[in-house]
Amino acid sequence: MKRFLAYFSVLVLFICHVDCIMFHLHPNAFKCLKEDMSPNQLIVGEYEVQTIPGQTVDYVAKDTKGHILAQKEHITKGKFSFTSEVHDTYEICFISKVPPHQRGLSHEVSLETKKGIETKNYEGLMIGEAEKLKPLEVDLKRLEDLSDSIVRDFALMRKREEEMRDTNESTNNRVLFFSIFSMCCILGLTTWQVLYLRRYFKAKKLIE
Incomplete structure (x- = not known):
């Protein structure tokens, strides 16, 4: 041990x-x-x-x-x-x-x-009067604090990953809506341009 x-x-x-x-x-x-x-x-x-x-x-x-x-x-x-x-x-x-x-x-x-x-000063735990710990107990205390720190870091990483995923999904939805809006604008402008040119050529009697 x-x-x-x-x-x-x-x-x-x-x-x-x-x-x-x-x-x-x-x-x-x-x-x-x-x-x-x-x-x-x-x-x-x-x-x-x-x-x-x-x-x-x-x-x-x-x-x-x-x-x-x-x-x-x-x-x-x-x-x-x-x-x-x-x-x-x-x-x-x-x-x-x-x-x-x-x-x-x-x-x-x-x-x-x-x-x-x-x-954190672990040597002070061995010297201080209020809480004297043996070297083995100090090592256990250090390992316990390290475990808590690792758990907190993983929890923070998970939270940041969720935030980044939510941001990514929100960005994808906005890009999709913007793409649909752009396509509708292009189709509308194309239709208007075709109708305008058709009326123009008819007015000039270039087409019937």
């Missing part, structure tokens, strides 16, 4: 990975990283920016509607966190600012993000 839990814990570690990225931010430029999030999901990030005299870097986190969720100016090293309200794609942007009289250099930026179950 313990061996099975150990293997399963390793599998959990592979599934619940932490997104860590490092990149270079050019002078007077910005770079945004996007993250797809579920409703009421917590995201925690930790950043570190290379310090260059005379240059500053700001960051801002916002959703697709432009609502600012977190921001800070003149950053070097720190953390941020925010919670999503709806299913959306959120982006975290780093902005470099260099004075006009100074020749800019590229900043080296490292960013580590966690979301959902990844943000």
Whole structure:
């Protein structure tokens, strides 16, 4: 049983990975990283920016509607966190600012993000006085939370699939009605054109 839990814990570690990225931010430029999030999901990030005299870097986190969720100016090293309200794609942007009289250099930026179950501190369950758990119990708690997270993700995927199917069916019906309406318009214009040309040729006595 313990061996099975150990293997399963390793599998959990592979599934619940932490997104860590490092990149270079050019002078007077910005770079945004996007993250797809579920409703009421917590995201925690930790950043570190290379310090260059005379240059500053700001960051801002916002959703697709432009609502600012977190921001800070003149950053070097720190953390941020925010919670999503709806299913959306959120982006975290780093902005470099260099004075006009100074020749800019590229900043080296490292960013580590966690979301959902990844943000939970299971080590605190072993240390805290209120709820001391054994390592095996902590692993079981982690697996339980992971299972709940997977079930919620599948439920969300199913809901989005239903919404996309409804949208697809509605679009197909609209296209069908538009096609029928277009055909009726074409047939009506064709009939009117034939009758008009027939009257015209009769008036010119080209046909009887």
